[in-house]
Amino acid sequence: MTLIRKLTNNRNIVEMTCVAGIVTIFVFIELNFNLFERINVLFVSTFPQFKQYAFTLAGACFIGLLVFSVVQRKRLRDEIHEKDKVVSSFERHKIIDTVTGLANRNGLLKQLNEGEIRKLSVLGIEVCNIDTIVRVHGSHVAERVEVAIADFLVALSKPYNILAHTEQSAFYIAFPGLDADESRFRIDRIIESLDDIAEAGIHSDGLSLRIFVKYAVLSVDALEISAPLNGASILQRLDFVHRHVSSRGRENVVFYDQQMESAIAQRAFVEANFNDALESGEIVPYFQPFVDINSNRITGFEILARWKRPDGEIYPDVFIPILDQSGDLSLLTMSLLAQSCIAARNWPDDIKLAINLSPTDLRDEEVLEGFLLILSETGMDPKRIEIEITENAFIDEAEVTSQVVAKLKEAGMSIAIDDFGTGYSSLHHLRILQFDKLKIDQSFVREVIDNPESRTIVKTMVALGNGFGIPTTAEGVETVEHLEMLRKLGCDLGQGYLFSKPLSQSGVLDFLKQQIPVEQVSAEAV
Numbered sequence: 230m231t232l233i234r235k236l237t238n239n240r241n242i243v244e245m246t247c248v249a250g251i252v253t254i255f256v257f258i259e260l261n262f263n264l265f266e267r268i269n270v271l272f273v274s275t276f277p278q279f280k281q282y283a284f285t286l287a288g289a290c291f292i293g294l295l296v297f298s299v300v301q302r303k304r305l306r307d308e309i310h311e312k313d314k315v316v317s318s319f320e321r322h323k324i325i326d327t328v329t330g331l332a333n334r335n336g337l338l339k340q341l342n343e344g345e346i347r348k349l350s351v352l353g354i355e356v357c358n359i360d361t362i363v364r365v366h367g368s369h370v371a372e373r374v375e376v377a378i379a380d381f382l383v384a385l386s387k388p389y390n391i392l393a394h395t396e397q398s399a400f401y402i403a404f405p406g407l408d409a410d411e412s413r414f415r416i417d418r419i420i421e422s423l424d425d426i427a428e429a430g431i432h433s434d435g436l437s438l439r440i441f442v443k444y445a446v447l448s449v450d451a452l453e454i455s456a457p458l459n460g461a462s463i464l465q466r467l468d469f470v471h472r473h474v475s476s477r478g479r480e481n482v483v484f485y486d487q488q489m490e491s492a493i494a495q496r497a498f499v500e501a502n503f504n505d506a507l508e509s510g511e512i513v514p515y516f517q518p519f520v521d522i523n524s525n526r527i528t529g530f531e532i533l534a535r536w537k538r539p540d541g542e543i544y545p546d547v548f549i550p551i552l553d554q555s556g557d558l559s560l561l562t563m564s565l566l567a568q569s570c571i572a573a574r575n576w577p578d579d580i581k582l583a584i585n586l587s588p589t590d591l592r593d594e595e596v597l598e599g600f601l602l603i604l605s606e607t608g609m610d611p612k613r614i615e616i617e618i619t620e621n622a623f624i625d626e627a628e629v630t631s632q633v634v635a636k637l638k639e640a641g642m643s644i645a646i647d648d649f650g651t652g653y654s655s656l657h658h659l660r661i662l663q664f665d666k667l668k669i670d671q672s673f674v675r676e677v678i679d680n681p682e683s684r685t686i687v688k689t690m691v692a693l694g695n696g697f698g699i700p701t702t703a704e705g706v707e708t709v710e711h712l713e714m715l716r717k718l719g720c721d722l723g724q725g726y727l728f729s730k731p732l733s734q735s736g737v738l739d740f741l742k743q744q745i746p747v748e749q750v751s752a753e754a755v
């Protein structure tokens with residue numbers, strides 16, 4: 230808009246300069262050469278019959294020119310006005326949500342950034358079933374629901390509150406100048422009223438539509454924050470709560486707290502430092518043995534990622550999910566496999582290497598190709614590679630997974646179901662997916678002595694493995710009592726601190742050298 234205004238002003242100056250220039254030229258010629266008198270003489274001598282009209286004709290021409298220039302000027306002004314209108318509606322669209330008339334994400338960011346952020350509370354509202362409403366009733370009905378919610382929020386809010394509709398399912402009310410205590414009553418009241426509306430249903434097109442709403446609350450003063458927040462960092466935190474809120478089952482109000490703040494800081498750290506850490510060798514594979522519990526023979530090692538920094542360790546439970554979401558996990562998986570294959574060149578040929586693959590790894594074509602390349606370049610026999618896939622990864626995307634699993638198996642690798650018992654696979658899934666090993670989750674093994682139900686579950690899983698003709702591994706074997714019970718229940722392999730904690734590359738070599746009978750190893754000694 231400012232650009233167009235500038236151009237318009239420039240044009241005015243150019244126009245006026247041209248007119249002044251032409252007038253000056255005419256005056257100059259008139260003064261020096263009596264131009265008009267000469268023209269008049271020429272005209273009268275050529276058309277003597279029009280002598281008496283000469284003055285009228287000159288006047289008509291002059292008026293004609295005047296009218297023409299006024300019309301042209303008006304046309305130009307109209308054009309500029311139209312352009313201004315288009316530009317201003319474009320600017321409006323950039324900050325206003327066209328469906329509800331509330332601020333959109335840009336508008337919300339703009340208003341948050343313009344206000345005082347140190348004392349601010351924000352309520353985020355997520356309409357969880359809006360996608361279902363679109364699918365079942367169409368987007369026009371969903372839009373009416375959005376407008377109805379926006380109207381309720383407008384009615385419930387004060388003029389100084391900031392209201393926004395940033396995505397189809399997401400609304401925000403920001404309370405500038407209110408801290409956690411001051412905003413609490415207002416937020417509770419809004420949640421209560423919206424819950425009532427959600428329960429009663431929104432009426433549109435003869436339909437009564439129930440909505441399912443979850444809330445995220447953030448008060449800036451309730452957090453210890455090292456760097457000052459801005460609009461974008463506040464929305465980033467609220468997005469984080471929304472993701473959190475969806476995993477919290479029936480709980481529908483979540484307050485953004487210091488713990489979440491630390492998780493965000495951790496995420497930022499991992500994302501910013503991962504590449505350097507991988508390159509500099511800060512992230513390396515560790516190896517935990519799995520052992521045949523009848524012969525005490527080591528049959529293989531599971532590769533577990535370790536990120537050791539000079540100021541302490543970052544645990545895989547923390548960085549793996551972050552890398553999974555940021556899209557960097559496959560890079561780590563391939564690097565771990567390559568490092569492990571090189572390390573395993575010095576190990577006996579019959580020792581297997583088990584590597585964990587996440588559902589995202591399984592969806593990534595490059596991982597499969599990368600694996601094959603690494604195996605061929607390091608001279609590792611694919612038959613020595615076991616792929617651990619968590620039970621739920623099989624279920625969530627059974628079709629894609631089964632295709633990748635088939636390719637991995639075709640290449641000679643074997644497949645183990647990890648954390649078995651914690652997911653919700655059905656016998657049907659177990660039958661269609663050609664896996665080679667069941668790894669019983671450590672939560673059952675931990676209680677196998679004291680809890681008869683866990684014992685029954687372990688026994689049933691072993692029976693299931695036997696039925697499929699595949700071995701079962703018990704994870705988290707920590708005591709000799711565990712080991713004896715697992716033997717009695719018919720389990721084939723064991724993995725856990727009783728045998729060894731995950732070892733560094735040099736630790737594996739020492740461990741392989743001094744393999745001692747497990748019965749002689751007490752839990753305290755490892």
Ligand code: C2E
Pocket residue numbers: 517532533534544545546549562565585586587647648671704705706707724725726727731
């Ligand atoms: P997981 O695959 O179930 O790995 C077993 C975890 O149990 C490991 O934790 C291991 O150190 C721990 N563990 C082994 N024996 C015992 C025991 O006797 N008692 C107890 N309390 N724990 C035991 P870790 O290394 O912290 O890894 C945690 C999880 O992180 C792994 O669970 C796996 O899901 C994931 N993870 C680790 N490394 C990788 C990786 O390279 N890729 C992927 N996708 N996930 C990984």
Ligand code: CA
Pocket residue numbers: 531585617647
């Ligand atoms: Ca595993």
Ligand code: CA
Pocket residue numbers: 647648668670671704
């Ligand atoms: Ca496991």
